[in-house]
Amino acid sequence: MKGREDPTAVASAAPDAPAETPAAGERAELVPRFEEQGYADEAVVARRRFVEERTGARLAHVGGAPLPGQAMRGNVENPIGVAQVPIGVAGPLEIAGEHAIGRFYVPLATTEGALVRSYERGMMAITRAGGAVARVVRDENRASPIFRCEDVGAAVALARGVSGRLSELRAAAEATTRHGRLLRAEARPIGREVVVELAFSTGDAHGMNMIVKAADAACRLLAAADGVRGYTIFSGAESEKRASGALLLGGKGKTAIAGVRLRASLVRAYLHASPEAMVEVWRSTALGHLAAGSLGYNGHLANGLTALFIACGQDVANVANAAVGITAFECTEEGDLYASVTLPALTVATVGGGTGRGTGREGLEMLGCAGSGGARKLAEIAVATALAGELSMGGALASGEFVAAHETYGRNRPAGEEPGGGAR
Helix, strand or coil, X not given: CCXXXXXXXXXXXXXXXXCCCCCHHHHHHCCCCCHHHHCCHHHHHHHHHHHHHHHCCCCCCCCCCCCCHHHHCCCCCCCCXXXXXXXXXXXXXXXXXXXXXXXXXXXXXXXXXXXXXXXXXXXXXHHHCCXXXXXXXXXXXXXXXXXXXXXXXHXXXXXXXXXXXXXXXXXXXXXXXXXXXXXXXEEEEECCEEEXXXXXXXXXXXXXXXXXXXXXXXXXXXXXXXXXXXXXXXXXXXXXXXXXXXXXXXCCEEEEEEEEEECHHHHHHHHCXXXXXXXXXXXXXXXXXXXXXXXXXXXXXXXXXXXXXXXXXXXXXXXXXXXXCEEEEEECCCCXXXXXXXXXXXXXXXXXXXXXXXXXXXXXXXXXXXXXXXHHHHHHHHHXXXXXXXXXHHHHHHHCCHHHHHHHHCCCCCCCECCCCCEC
């Protein structure tokens, strides 16, 4: 039976597993691997029962979603079921992009009440204004290995030679992948060490695993130079799944921009504020961002991006870099509001990872982005969605409605309890 437990698989199942075989008593407490890594449906059920027996938890909902065990292969280890997050839909959202053109209904997975309603309010204002103009202006991903050298002289020599070896590095890197392309290589010495930025095109995939494999092939060539002691494939300079000021310059995923011009009458009708009041909120809270030492400026970019990422099968941890952005509100000479959002490091994909199955696939299908050719379209939808959220939050702050809106929509109270804490 495919789900039969394989006690000998424990030690070799992961790179950091213990080298020795566990004793019988220890083996009984380890999460069972089963044959073929335990993706058979009966293995998933048995593993879930194992957890229930040892924790006392009842995992009915974890086991209640209809996702076959084999469909999880490559996305998760030791599967026991599926997490369930409510999905709402917001729209219509009119977009005038180069890839996303027309009206969209955007799936948002969240447990934060008021979020979907807030984003929908911003979407309605954008749509009534004729739509958001959205563009992707840069599309690449990067790996940033760091090399250890004998001394400063060797480090500088290595750095100076990198650009001249681009063709050689490209051949080595691209021999490992059918889809990734090495665009450029740039080196920066720091003392006797050297950070090498390798920028790749990854198509419709996030592609981090792909480009790290390619980068490692290129690094082996550089590591053979005189005075080089070795290298570490991740230096931290790539800002993978972490925030940094370097993200504001782009080069990590897609740089996407969206903007919209709202007549004063639309601002009053949908956001319950004036353009002047919206700009004043932007100005004063920009000071707060400066005082906090924030990276970029925004109201709640991470809110909408996280909800969209979960609904569309994205790598959610990339919100850490994707949400480093800049929101801007301006009054035009005609007294209208011009609002824009710039996301310099938006990492989205429509192939690979969690995009090909389950609710992630369905979310992408809702947007017409599933599969090859959809990633830039998804990026334009994501940045336009983020713009809608920034407009709505700005309006709530300018009009003083923020607290009341969350009291109405954002509190999961026991039945019979009124907003404000009173009972009916």
